[in-house]
Amino acid sequence: MSKKTTVKTLNAISEKGLSLLTEDYQLDEQADNPEGIVLRSYNMHDMTFPSNLKAIARAGAGVNNIPLDRATEEGIVVFNTPGANANAVKELVLTSLMASSRQIFDGIMWVKTLADQGADVPKLVEQGKKQFVGKEISGKTLGVIGLGAIGARVANDAVELGMDVIGYDPFISIDMAWNLSRAVQRVLDIQEVFEKADYITMHIPLTDDTKEMFNKDTFKVMKDNVYILNFSRGELVHDDDMKQALEDGVVGKYITDFPNAKTLTMKHAIPIPHLGASSEESEENCAIMAVRQLMDYLETGNIKNSVNFPDAALPYRGHKRLTAFHKNIPNMVGQITSVLSNFNLNIADMTNRSYKEHAYTLIDLEGDINDADFMGLEDKLMTIDGMIMTRVIQ
Numbered sequence: 001m002s003k004k005t006t007v008k009t010l011n012a013i014s015e016k017g018l019s020l021l022t023e024d025y026q027l028d029e030q031a032d033n034p035e036g037i038v039l040r041s042y043n044m045h046d047m048t049f050p051s052n053l054k055a056i057a058r059a060g061a062g063v064n065n066i067p068l069d070r071a072t073e074e075g076i077v078v079f080n081t082p083g084a085n086a087n088a089v090k091e092l093v094l095t096s097l098m099a100s101s102r103q104i105f106d107g108i109m110w111v112k113t114l115a116d117q118g119a120d121v122p123k124l125v126e127q128g129k130k131q132f133v134g135k136e137i138s139g140k141t142l143g144v145i146g147l148g149a150i151g152a153r154v155a156n157d158a159v160e161l162g163m164d165v166i167g168y169d170p171f172i173s174i175d176m177a178w179n180l181s182r183a184v185q186r187v188l189d190i191q192e193v194f195e196k197a198d199y200i201t202m203h204i205p206l207t208d209d210t211k212e213m214f215n216k217d218t219f220k221v222m223k224d225n226v227y228i229l230n231f232s233r234g235e236l237v238h239d240d241d242m243k244q245a246l247e248d249g250v251v252g253k254y255i256t257d258f259p260n261a262k263t264l265t266m267k268h269a270i271p272i273p274h275l276g277a278s279s280e281e282s283e284e285n286c287a288i289m290a291v292r293q294l295m296d297y298l299e300t301g302n303i304k305n306s307v308n309f310p311d312a313a314l315p316y317r318g319h320k321r322l323t324a325f326h327k328n329i330p331n332m333v334g335q336i337t338s339v340l341s342n343f344n345l346n347i348a349d350m351t352n353r354s355y356k357e358h359a360y361t362l363i364d365l366e367g368d369i370n371d372a373d374f375m376g377l378e379d380k381l382m383t384i385d386g387m388i389m390t391r392v393i394q
C-alpha cells in the first residue's frame with residue numbers, strides 16, 4: 001500500500017472542503033510532518049516549517065499571517081483563494097455602512113439600558129430616539145481604496161444604493177477594471193479620496209507599503225466627521241492617531257473588523273469580531289478552493305492562485321513528471337534538461353514560468369520509466385546553482 005499524503009489544518013476548515021480529500025490523504029490535526037497545511041488566520045510566523053511540507057493553502061484572501069519569504073526560500077508554495085469570500089465581506093461592509101450611518105449600533109446599546117423601565121419603555125423610546133438621528137447614504141460620497149475582489153463589489157453596489165463612488169487602486173487588475181461600474185470615478189491620487197469622501201472603506205492587503213496608511217497626516221486631509229470602515233487589517237490604521245481623530249471629531253466613526261485592546265476602548269469605534277468572511281457560503285467556497293488547489297499541486301505539480309510561485313500548468317496525462325522551483329536566472333532550464341539527458345530521460349512536454357526572482361519548471365517525461373531511472377536524479381538537480389526544490393511525481 002502506498003503511503004498516504006498527510007494534510008494538517010491549523011484552523012477550523014469547512015467540512016465541504018476537507019471532504020474532497022480522497023482516500024490517498026490522511027487528515028491529521030496533530031501531524032508533525034505534513035505535506036500540506038490548510039489554514040485561515042492562524043499566525044504561522046513563529047512556526048518552523050515541517051521538513052516534508054510542500055504547500056500551504058490559505059482558505060481566504062489575506063496572507064500576512066504566513067511568512068511568505070521564508071516559504072519561498074524553502075520551496076513551499078503558498079495558495080490563497082481570491083474572491084472566494086468577497087461577497088461575504090461586501091455584504092458586511094454595506095450592512096455596517098448603513099447601520100453605522102443610521103446610528104443603529106448606538107441606538108441598540110442605549111435601548112437595552114431601558115430593560116428595567118417596565119411599561120415606560122415605549123414612552124422612553126419615543127423620547128430618547130432623537131439622540132440617534134442618522135444620515136442616509138444616498139447622495140453621499142464613498143471612497144473605496146483598493147478595487148480588487150471586495151473593493152470592486154462594494155463600489156458597484158454602493159453606486160446602486162445611490163452613492164457617488166470614488167475608487168483608488170494604482171494596481172487594479174484588468175479583470176477588475178472590466179467589472180467596475182462606469183459610474184465609479186477612478187482617481188489617480190489617494191488624496192482626492194481623503195479630501196472628498198464622506199465614508200472611506202479600505203480593501204487592500206497589509207504590506208510594508210500600506211501599514212498604518214491611515215494616520216494623523218491622512219486624517220488631516222479628510223472631511224470632518226468622515227466614517228472609516230476597515231475590513232482589511234487592523235495594522236493599516238495607526239491606533240493612537242485614530243483614537244485622537246475620533247475624540248476630535250475628525251473621524252465620526254471607525255468601524256473595524258479587527259478589534260484590539262486599544263480599539264475596544266475608543267470612543268465612536270464600532271468593533272466587529274472579524275466576521276467579514278464568516279458566512280456559511282464563504283467558508284465553504286474558501287475551503288473548497290483551498291483544498292482543490294492544494295490537491296492539484298500535490299498530485300500534479302500544477303499551480304493556480306499562488307501568492308509566491310508563478311501559476312503554471314500542464315495537462316496531467318499520467319506521465320512521470322518532474323517539478324523544479326529555482327532562481328529566475330539564465331540557463332536554468334538548459335542545465336535541468338542536460339541533467340535529464342545524462343539520466344537518459346526524454347522530455348514529452350514542458351513549461352517554465354517565472355514570478356519576480358523565481359521560476360517554476362514542469363517537465364513531463366516520455367516512455368516507460370522505472371523508479372530506478374530516477375535514482376539520484378533529484379540529488380543531481382539540487383547541485384545546480386540556484387535550484388531550490390525539485391520533486392518527481394510518479
Ligand SMILES: NC(=O)c1ccc[n+]([C@@H]2O[C@H](COP(=O)([O-])OP(=O)(O)OC[C@H]3O[C@@H](n4cnc5c(N)ncnc54)[C@H](O)[C@@H]3O)[C@@H](O)[C@H]2O)c1
Nearest residue numbers: 061062146147148149150169171203204205231232276277
Ligand atoms: N475581514 C475579513 O474577514 C476579510 C476577508 C477577506 C479579505 N480581507 C482583507 O481584505 C484585503 C482585500 O481582499 P480582496 O479579496 O479584495 O483582495 P484583492 O487582492 O482582490 O484586492 C486587493 C486590491 O488592493 C489593491 N492594492 C494593493 N495595494 C494598494 C494600495 N497601496 N493602494 C490602493 N490599492 C492597493 C490591489 O491592486 C488589489 O486590486 C485582503 O488582503 C485581506 O487583508 C479581510
Ligand SMILES: O=C(O)CC[C@@H](O)C(=O)O
Nearest residue numbers: 040041060061062277278
Ligand atoms: O478566515 C477568516 O475568517 C478571515 C479571512 C480574511 O481575513 C481573509 O483575509 O480572507
